[in-house]
Amino acid sequence: MSPNKLIFSATHQQIILVLVALGLNLNTLFHDYALDDCVVLTQNTLVQKGIKGIPKLLTTDYVYGYSTKENILSGARYRPLSLILFAVEYQFFGANPFISHLITVLLFASLIVLLYKLLKNYLFPQQHYLFAFITCLLFAVHPIHTEVIANVKSRDEIITFIFLILSLISLIKYIDFKKTGHLFLSLLYFLLALLTKETAVTYIAIVPLIIYFFLNQTIKKSLYYSIPFAILFIVYLVLRLAIVGFEKYPVTDVTNAPYLYATASEAFATKVFILFKYLCLLIFPNPLTTDYGYNQIPYITIFSAKFIGSFILLFSMIIYAVYTFKNKSLLSFSILYFFITISPATNFIFDLGAPLAERMLFQPSLAFCIAVAFLFLKAEKKAKLISYGLLSIILILFSIKTIARNNDWKNNETIILADVTTSPDCSRLNLYACEQFIIKANAETNADLKIEYLNKAITYGEKSLKIHSKFAYIYQRLGFAYFNQQNYFKAADLWLQASKLDPDDMETKQWLGNLSNTFYKQGNSFSEQNKTDEAIKCYLKATKLNKNNIEAWYNLGGNYFINKDSANAAKAWDIVKQLDLNFPIKKQDFNHN
Numbered sequence: 001m002s003p004n005k006l007i008f009s010a011t012h013q014q015i016i017l018v019l020v021a022l023g024l025n026l027n028t029l030f031h032d033y034a035l036d037d038c039v040v041l042t043q044n045t046l047v048q049k050g051i052k053g054i055p056k057l058l059t060t061d062y063v064y065g066y067s068t069k070e071n072i073l074s075g076a077r078y079r080p081l082s083l084i085l086f087a088v089e090y091q092f093f094g095a096n097p098f099i100s101h102l103i104t105v106l107l108f109a110s111l112i113v114l115l116y117k118l119l120k121n122y123l124f125p126q127q128h129y130l131f132a133f134i135t136c137l138l139f140a141v142h143p144i145h146t147e148v149i150a151n152v153k154s155r156d157e158i159i160t161f162i163f164l165i166l167s168l169i170s171l172i173k174y175i176d177f178k179k180t181g182h183l184f185l186s187l188l189y190f191l192l193a194l195l196t197k198e199t200a201v202t203y204i205a206i207v208p209l210i211i212y213f214f215l216n217q218t219i220k221k222s223l224y225y226s227i228p229f230a231i232l233f234i235v236y237l238v239l240r241l242a243i244v245g246f247e248k249y250p251v252t253d254v255t256n257a258p259y260l261y262a263t264a265s266e267a268f269a270t271k272v273f274i275l276f277k278y279l280c281l282l283i284f285p286n287p288l289t290t291d292y293g294y295n296q297i298p299y300i301t302i303f304s305a306k307f308i309g310s311f312i313l314l315f316s317m318i319i320y321a322v323y324t325f326k327n328k329s330l331l332s333f334s335i336l337y338f339f340i341t342i343s344p345a346t347n348f349i350f351d352l353g354a355p356l357a358e359r360m361l362f363q364p365s366l367a368f369c370i371a372v373a374f375l376f377l378k379a380e381k382k383a384k385l386i387s388y389g390l391l392s393i394i395l396i397l398f399s400i401k402t403i404a405r406n407n408d409w410k411n412n413e414t415i416i417l418a419d420v421t422t423s424p425d426c427s428r429l430n431l432y433a434c435e436q437f438i439i440k441a442n443a444e445t446n447a448d449l450k451i452e453y454l455n456k457a458i459t460y461g462e463k464s465l466k467i468h469s470k471f472a473y474i475y476q477r478l479g480f481a482y483f484n485q486q487n488y489f490k491a492a493d494l495w496l497q498a499s500k501l502d503p504d505d506m507e508t509k510q511w512l513g514n515l516s517n518t519f520y521k522q523g524n525s526f527s528e529q530n531k532t533d534e535a536i537k538c539y540l541k542a543t544k545l546n547k548n549n550i551e552a553w554y555n556l557g558g559n560y561f562i563n564k565d566s567a568n569a570a571k572a573w574d575i576v577k578q579l580d581l582n583f584p585i586k587k588q589d590f591n592h593n
């Protein structure tokens with residue numbers, strides 16, 4: 001053993017990796033919950049039952065405890081183990097963001113140690129003694145992982161990867177020692193990974209890939225070892241179908257169906273370009289954002305330079321991987337590992353509900369780390385100083401970006417207002433920014449600041465509406481901003497449009513009813529001041545918002561009567577009689593005017 005290996009032993013390497021993994025993410029410990037954390041913990045009624053909620057979590061859809069009703073996501077996700085772990089956490093600690101973030105950071109550090117053991121002891125025992133260390137160090141500092149670590153909800157990515165690593169270690173032990181217990185454990189870990197997040201399915205293809213490249217097995221034998229995992233996945237599908245089924249409801253909005261407005265060729269071209277963007281984010285993870293939704297990444301055609309360039313590069317990578325496959329090149333392995341593990345995020349196999357999601361790069365990023373470590377050690381033999389200098393620069397820049405990006409995740413407000421700048425053309429982020437400024441305005445006691453926040457809310461809301469004019473919820477929130485600004489006519493028009501787009505939404509109906517009463521009261525005020533024209537405008541709006549507002553119809557007729565518009569007065573009072581045959585029409589009520 002060389003002196004360097006003795007000084008920088010495996011134990012030392014693991015200690016450094018743990019310190020780096022913890023140190024770079026310590027700032028998340030003092031963050032609040034953010035974004036989808038409400039789905040899995042803070043607003044999930046089943047999770048908040050603690051251990052008592054576990055039986056129901058095992059038999060319901062992923063979002064059931066949050067939505068308490070079927071929706072477009074129902075049947076699309078069955079991840080009981082992820083929610084069960086949150087339920088256990090809630091049982092002992094409640095909704096405590098410090099504990100939640102601490103658990104996530106500790107899980108990430110544990111993952112780094114397990115990954116190091118897998119690479120060092122099982123996959124790369126003959127490689128350079130720094131190979132596993134550099135790979136894991138790059139994985140620990142990579143900024144693309146900030147969403148998974150800083151957002152409590154995305155903890156399922158870490159847990160899934162942990163189970164898959166444990167499954168792989170057990171499988172390798174089974175291959176080496178032929179003990180059935182190891183195979184059983186391997187399959188059990190794989191099942192737990194599936195029950196945490198269904199994207200673990202790619203492991204079925206990763207198993208033969210790893211066995212062929214690193215365990216000196218033939219292609220046929222490698223494929224043979226994946227059969228039990230394929231069978232187990234079928235069992236999982238049957239279980240899932242029996243318990244929650246699959247997606248039942250058509251998605252009619254582009255915010256949850258990113259290619260809804262695209263032609264088949266546009267969808268294909270855009271998906272290929274986004275796959276290229278995934279690759280770019282591994283190499284240059286800046287800027288980062290939580291949402292790449294409509295219309296942050298516009299559709300492209302198969303004739304665009306973006307598609308042609310992306311397709312040529314990606315196809316060339318595949319050709320290279322296939323060409324060097326028999327030589328068991330680490331670059332070939334890295335390329336194939338990347339394409340296999342990123343496949344669930346491409347929208348080619350099934351609709352992810354988003355065009356791109358950074359958290360989906362958590363496992364695929366390992367391919368990048370292995371490739372960089374391999375190239376570094378290869379270059380280190382010829383230019384040691386330059387190689388270590390470049391690696392140091394990458395590690396420093398990645399670390400700085402990780403810490404800075406973690407700070408964006410402090411709470412809903414900080415992450416949304418940071419990302420709406422990064423993704424200015426994303427309709428949903430502009431909508432979220434609108435909501436945040438409404439919240440800030442409602443909590444503000446300073447009148448000038450309140451006005452400023454409402455103006456900002458309207459600016460973002462109008463931009464969201466300009467990008468995507470077919471989403472009822474945007475009209476709802478923007479209408480609420482105008483309502484708080486006391487611009488009731490503008491709010492009314494927006495809420496009426498929201499109701500037109502989504503007639504069954506009860507919240508909009510309630511707001512329309514409340515606003516109808518507001519206009520009715522305003523009409524009364526104008527009527528008492530003998531401002532009948534203004535009163536009529538208010539009563540007309542009140543009746544448009546709520547066709548059953550009988551008092552508004554009655555007073556509308558009265559003000560028409562005062563204006564000597566007998567025809568319209570009669571029409572209004574006819575409607576009063578239609579609504580209530582016994583309602584007394586007293587023209588003398590309006591004679592005092």
